[in-house]
Amino acid sequence: MSKEFEIVREFEVDATPEEVWEAITHGTGAYLWPMEAPEPKVGGTAAFGSTVTAYDAPHHLTIRSEDVGIPIQSLNQLEHVIEARDGGRRAWVRYVHSGIFTDDWDNQYDGASRHTDFYLHTLREYLTHFAPRPVTFAQLNGPESASAPGALTEVERALGLAGDAAPGDRVTVRGPREFDAVLDYRNPYFVGLRTDDALIRVFGRNHWGAPVGISIHDFAADADADVNETAWQVWLDKVYGQTS
Template identity: 35%
Template sequence: MGHHFELRKDVELAATPEQVWEAIATGPGIDSWFMGRTEVEPGEGGRTRLTMAGHVEESTITAWEPGKRLADRTEPAPDGTFMAMEYLIEGRDQGSTTLRLVQSGVLGDDWETEYEAMGIGWDMYLGTLAAYLAHFPGRTATPVSAFRPGVGGADRVWPVVAEALGVAGPLAEGQRVRCTVAGLPPIEGVVDLAGLPTYVGVRTGDALYRFLHSGADRGDALVLGHHVFAPGQDPARAERAWQDWLAALPVG
């Protein structure tokens, strides 16, 4: 039997309502802070398509008010499950904006685990949205993804990731990061998100790197969802390099 749910999140953004709209209502904007790759057909009745790890999820836009409100909804699955999203944009003083997110719908039998994962995931993605708008305004990113299942649990994987990132001790916001990925330029930055045991973010001068542990009930996977703002990127080459980096981690 399906379970109805509603999840609400607010975030304060150092951007104008127009900048926030570009970030949440266009494919290149969404690709600069969210998972996978997104296409958007603008306007009410248009379609959005999210492609992640070969899976495509489509939604229909149910509200389109530029600079104010965006909503979409998936079609119900045979078991009755569906997902609906609503973004409400409210301008503030000095060019800042409050973004209110409401996610609702029907989840399946494992709804408690899925609900908890969504709540934590949104903390990471909205933190990434805030970083994008604060540090890379007017730019768009090339999304880079990689995935490794069965990494041995959060207690095992995060110390290994910390060592690979050149961090001594537990990962925490503000720590300096130095990392080498074969075939890519050296990475030097700072930990800007630390939502352990679930996620860690690193910001550099030209990228937002995101590392997410799915949890034992969701494949025990380490998932990379990076956003690279440097020009001239080759996404396939970058994804191969990061997949090789994942494969070389001494976990699992």
């Protein structure tokens, strides 16, 4: 049965409204994934065939789609309201994700709500530590076995994360290679790792019946998306006992 939903978040960030605006409109690959930037006008086109319904740089952006293209959702809208704080040195952001889920409402809402928190945290990490550096983006998913209930725990163990490691801790990570990082996010659903040049995001989508996934936001000048994707895919497949 179809039912409306609304996910509202508000936060402040150490960035100007202009920097926030740039991050959410310039292809968004720095904290989400590369996509079509919104056409800068009301009525303009935006990602996935959506339409710009509010455009007031750098304060108000709304994008709406009434043809989402997936069977579980018939309407999707994303709204950002941005205001200056501390004389323009900081920004306050109100983010509203709303729409209509047409099936599996509780599960879809839970997943969307928890993903929202993680994505907005990644936005703040980008603005605080990396903006305006350009990003090289890669993403990948584990095999079918990565959908099992304990799949995210397997990845955490393989990464070498201690059970009591908490956000803010410096950790030595055993990924495709060993590297040092800050554990910037951790809960039962997601893991975030920040190095001097990258944000590595681990998505425990097994909680919603999909495989665990990883995205790499690489800000190094010599970053190579194909190399990152291949290295992490080989590593993730090995975590779940898959070999080529």
